[in-house]
Every structure is written in C-alpha cells, then in structure tokens.
Amino acid sequence: MERLTFDLAGALAVLFAFVMVAQKHPVKSVLSLVVSFFGLAVCYVMLSAPFIAVIQVIVYAGAILVLFLFVLMLLNVPQETREKDPRPIQRWLGSTAIIVFAVVFVGVLARSGADIPPHAPFDRTAAADIPALARRFFSDYLFAFEAVSVLLLAAVVGAFLLAQKEKKP
Amino acid sequence: MIGGVPLFDVLMVSAALFLAGLSGALLRRTAIAIFLAVEVMMNAANLALIGYGAALGTYEGQVLVFFVIAIAAAEAAVGLAVFVSLFRHTETIDVNKINLLKW
C-alpha cells in the first residue's frame, strides 16, 4: 500500500518534471513543477519524513516557486521561440550526453543499496517523532543551523542589491 | 525496505527526476528554464538522501535535506536577482545570445 502510493506519487513527480522540460511557456513550466514538488512531498511522507515533506511544500512549492512566478509575471518573460539559426549540434550533443549518462547512472543505482545491513525499518510513527529530529538540529548540527541563517541573510541582502535598478548618472 | 517502500524504487524515481532535470538543463535555451531544471536535480538528490537516511534508520538524511532546501532557497533568490538584472540589460532570455564574455 505504501509502495503503491510512493510509486504513484513518484511517477507523478517525474511526469511533471518532464512536462516542465517540454513546456515552452515559462509560467506553465513553473506550475508543472509545483505539481511535481507536491508529488515529491507525498514521496517524503511515505519515506517517514513528514517534517521534510511539509517543509518542501512550504519552502519549495510555496515560496521559491512563487518567487519565480513573481519574477516571470512582473518582467513579462516571453515564450521560448524558434531560433533563427538553429545549431543542431547542441541538441545532438546534449541528447547523447544524457543518454550515456542515463545508462551509466541507472546501471549503478540499480545495484546500490544492496549492501546496507538490515536495520529495523524506520517505523513511520517513530519517525514522526519531530522533537527527536529537532534535537539533532540543536546539538550535533547547531553550527550548520546558525550558519545557514547567516547565509540566508547574505542571500537576501545580495538579491536585493543585485536586482536594484541602475541609477542613471 | 523503509516501511514498505523498497530502496530500489526510491533510487529509480530519484534517477528519473535527475535525468529530467539534466535534460532540461542541457536542452533548454531560456535562463529560467535552466534554473528550474537545476532545482529539479537538487530535488532528485534530496529524495535519494531521504531514502538512504530512512533505509539506514537515522535522521541524518532529513537533517541534510533540510539544509539543502534552505540553501536552495538562498540560491534561488540570488539566481533570480541575477536573472532580473541580466534581463534588464540584454532584453533577451536566450542563453545563446548572452555571449559578451566570448573571445
């Protein structure tokens, strides 16, 4: 039952990721990505990570992609149009690279994980113990936690400065 | 097996997502689309991290993914600011045309 849900949600996520790649209109790309990320959040819940699932929806689908949408709508970014002098070599090289990489990647991953010693599986109710997760953040990973907040501050200031209009001399 | 979900499934979904992101990054010509494809690749990595964390029975996977999401947010903000500033300058979003540094 969990496997079926995971597979369906995962398939949804992958499908809409491909839809995102195929869409010409940037706003529609972003929206298909919203659906994809939502599917991923369901996958995370199936993998006993409900906190990360909800963080994914709040931060990724609900904030980052909204930011993308704002930028696209306010700048009125146009659709991707047919190029006047296309360079087919780009597409050929790109596709070949992807296919080669896919073969190697999937081949490696198909064999992975077989040597993990059998653990007591992450029981979903135990993994829903968010205070235990929180304790990790504030003990082992405290420095990283605080550093990330400084990083976010730097990013906010940087984004603000970069996006300012140039002052006419 | 993580509460009913075999690790193989997790890795295959992660691989498929990564390939979707990779093809987007290599085959699209719009800066925003490339950026979105990179976000998809990061999510594929997140899924693999959570999968392994759950398979190994630790919280490390979730902790790492939390940080990755936070950093992705920072990166998206800065990247979009760069995009906005670029778009204002060049009035085009085709990455083939943004070639001022070419010699």
Next chain:
Amino acid sequence: MTFTDWAILALRVLVPVLAVLSFVPLITWVERRGAGFIQDRPGPNRVGPFGLIQPVADGLKLFFKEDVIVHDADRFLYILAPGIALFTAMVTFAVIPYGPELTVAGRSIRLVGADVSIGVLYVFAITSLSVYGIVLAGWASNNKFSLMGGIRSSAQIISYELAMTTAAAGVLLATGSFQLTDVVAMQHGTWLGFLPKWNAISQFLGFVIFFTATFAETNRTPFDLAEAEAELVAGYHTEYSSMKFAMFYMAEYANIIVSSALTTTLYLGGWSLPGFTPRGLVGVLFSIAVFLAKTMALVWVFVWVRWTVPRFRFDQLLRLGWKIALPAALVNLLWAALLARWKVV
C-alpha cells in the same frame, strides 16, 4: 477494514469539508445583517425570516449569471484558479480539532480530520499554496488591473505569513508539539482558579499579531486593498463572473471561518472550557458547541472590523507587516521562550 472503519473514515473526511461549506452561507448572512446593524439599517429582511434565505437567493442569482471567459485568457488556468482558492480554504480545516474524543461502537475517535504529527505546519503549507489561486487568477485574466491586484494580494499574503507563523511559533514553543490536539490539551484548566489557561492570555501580543495577520491572509478589511471596489476595479477577481466568482466569494468566507477556527484552537483553548470535563455524548456535543461559539465570536470580530475600520494603503500595509508585525512577533517568541524557561506555562 470493517464497514464501521470505513464509515468512521468517511465521516472524519466529510465532516470538516461539509462543515466549512455549510457555514459559508450562514457567515454571508451574518456579514450582511451585521453590516446593517453597524450602519443602523435593517440589512436583508425580505427573503425568509430575518433574511435567513438571502444566501440561497444570492447563490441562485450567481448561478444564473452569464459565465464569461475572457477572450485572451489562458483557459485552463483561468478555470483552475478559483478551484485552487476554494480547495485550499476547505482543506485547511482537516487538522483542526473540534471536539474531544468520542467513544462510538467501542472505538475512541478523535474529533479531528487528520491528527498528523505536523499539525500546524500543514496549515502553513496550505496557506502557501493558496497564494497560487490568487496569482493565477490575476495572471490568467489577461488584464493589467487583475495582474496588479493578484501580485499585490499575494505579496500581502506572503508578508503576513511570516508574522503569523512566528507568532504561532510562540504557541508551539509553549506546547512542545506541532499537533493541534496537544495545543488544545495544554490549554485545559485554569490559573489561580479563575483565569483559563489560554494562550491568548499568556501570549497576548502573539494573539493580537496572529489574529491581525489572519485579516491580511484572508484579504479582509483593513487589508483588502487588492479587492476593494474603489481601487483596482476588483483586483484579481475582476474578470470572473457567475460560479467562478461565487467560488472566490465562498473561498473568502471559508478562509474567514478556518482562520477563526485556527485562532480559537491556538489561542482560545479550542473546544475546552475551564472547569468542565466532557463526559459522554452530551459532553462531546457541548464541547463542539463551545468550539462553535468561540469561532463565531471571532467571525463576528471579522465582520465588525470590516464595517468599522478604514483600509490601509498598500505601502502602509507592507510596512506594518514587515517593520512592525514581524519584530513584534519575534519579541513575542522571546517572551514565550522566557515563559517556558521559567516553567510558568
């Protein structure tokens, strides 16, 4: 799973959804009669006793209006947007506990749609998704005013989301858990024998900020610049007519109900009444009535404020959200941390 299991599951899912939907017409009636009361006029009193059938008449009117789809609008998104708005409004109610445990057929059911471990975070996630309904409505209408209204409205929502979640973080700090049933359980009992242990009393600043932020989240006066009649035509729902407009209209009132229910749960003790332990079916029904009473009181405050207070200009609104509400919410968080440290709460 036996038939009883399925029946209980179905009821747990249906009750929150149907409750929200069926209260929407009642709230529209309260709004119109309340407006009349505040403005010293009768309000609707023709259709049915005290105008109680007025919402039905309104619904029929909207149903029979011509359904226009703007010429250059993006059809799919144009039709999807009000759906997203109404969906997110209704779905938020799933984690709000509306009563204590009910023992039925030998089983003890918690009166909440889904008692997930991430309770409150789920509400914030759905709030983040509700932004899409508005942004897409504004953009898909192919109208400059709609787009501006949509962007302004969503900017307002995401700004006040910060203050709202930081204020709620104070409550979560005091509770030690994200689950809303735990939040309600922590607010049982009294201090000094007469003061109920509500978070509204121990974290008054947080309560004020949270409640004010919900006004901004639901686009209600004084934060309704994006849809006020005299500004921006009608904002993001300018180009909508008939049932699609009705869905936005319903979504707004559903949001009001859900925001009031959430504020009640987090700050006013949910379904609990100090000095009363619910026993048996009567106790459960009484607790549900208490919850409804508290929620309706907050809804009345929504209506009262709308017809009393003038609206903010957009820059004033954003300034309030970022420069005043967010720092105040952080101060409240500090206060909540100190309370928890001194083990007062």
